[in-house]
Structure formats: C-alpha cells, structure tokens
Amino acid sequence: AQKVTQAQTEISVVEKEDVTLDCVYETRDTTYYLFWYKQPPSGELVFLIRRNSFDEQNEISGRYSWNFQKSTSSFNFTITASQVVDSAVYFCALSVLGGGADGLTFGKGTHLIIQP
C-alpha cells in the first residue's frame, strides 16, 4: 500500500519569503509517480507537477521548484519569493500507474498562509 506524509499541517510566512513544503512517500513499487496539487480557497484542485520515479532531476517553473530524492523518499516543493496569491492548501500525491490509470494517494495537505 502507498502512503504520503505531509508533516507540516500549516505554515505561515511573510510575503517574499521562500518556503518549502515537505512530502515523504512510501511505496514498494519500483515505478511510481509523484504529484503536487494546489487547492486555493475557492476549493478546486489545480495540478502543478508530475514526476516519475526514473527522473530525479529537479524542476523549476518560475517561482516554483521541486526537489525529488529517492534516497530519502521525498518530493519537496519550494516557492521562492512567496506572494499572497500562493496562499492555499497544497497536496502531495502518489500513484503507481501515473495517475492516469489508477487512483491518487494524497497526503493530508499543508495549509500555506502568505501574510502581506
């Protein structure tokens, strides 16, 4: 069975600070996929990134970056120069078949509060 742990329930920072959201996963499968979703106050779930277990390259997209380390089973998410609009709940998720053909196992989420 898969498990995703987001130990940080809530993080509050002041705008323009950098912030890292932690994600630790457990799976016995050698092939798996990791995801991050954002849930703003409006409630929808917005896809941010997908990473497969074969690709440990870090990824950067604007102010967002992701650090995948198989050795520690972690897939952390960093927001650089945070903005108020980044305030949301962020979910890390895991699937074995890529998310297209099986359900996602979600962490409990981290509520990120960016104060002006």
Add this chain to the structure above:
Amino acid sequence: DAGVIQSPRHEVTEMGQEVTLRCKPISGHDYLFWYRQTMMRGLELLIYFNNNVPIDDSGMPEDRFSAKMPNASFSTLKIQPSEPRDSAVYFCASSLSRGGREGSYNEQFFGPGTRLTVL
C-alpha cells in the same frame, strides 16, 4: 474546452434522504474517479472506472454508497440513505490514459466538487 463538470455544486439534505451526485468527464477521457474530502480523512479515493467499467471500489465506505457510469459522458454517485457523517466535498476527476505501465502518465483533471451537507 469544458473541464470536468459536477452537479450540484452544493447539496443540503436531511438524514435518511437519498442523494445523487453527478459528473460529466472531459470528452474523450477513459478514466473517471470519485474522491471524497473531509477534514478528518483528507482526500480519499472512493471508486474509479475505466471505459465505463468499475475497476476498484475498495474505497467505497459502505453499502449505502453506489456509483454508476452508464456511458462515457456521465457518472453518478448515490448515497442512500444519507447520514450526517457523509457530509464532505465530493470530487470527480477524469484522465486520459495512454495505456501501458510506462505510458500511463497523464494527470487527473478535477471537477469543482460538490459540497454535501447532511443534517
């Protein structure tokens, strides 16, 4: 293009009543998923379909819950009878799988959710 459509967006009902939640997936997608989100349990998978066939319903909490997908463009999640502990946000998601373990690499697109309150 229209995304995943769910109706109703909000539902308030009384304990014991039947509740039906509806979902229209993105056209052409072959997988459909139902999730439930509560404060206590977070986001959990209830059931998912491939080409209208239920694949895994192990997440359905009990017999009061049932889901159907009569065609590729419509699915329902029914709760009968409803109980206060069923109060949650129910999300529907769809995806297009390219098939094969390596090729199944597509994200799930989520609908806006249905907020269910059972009094």
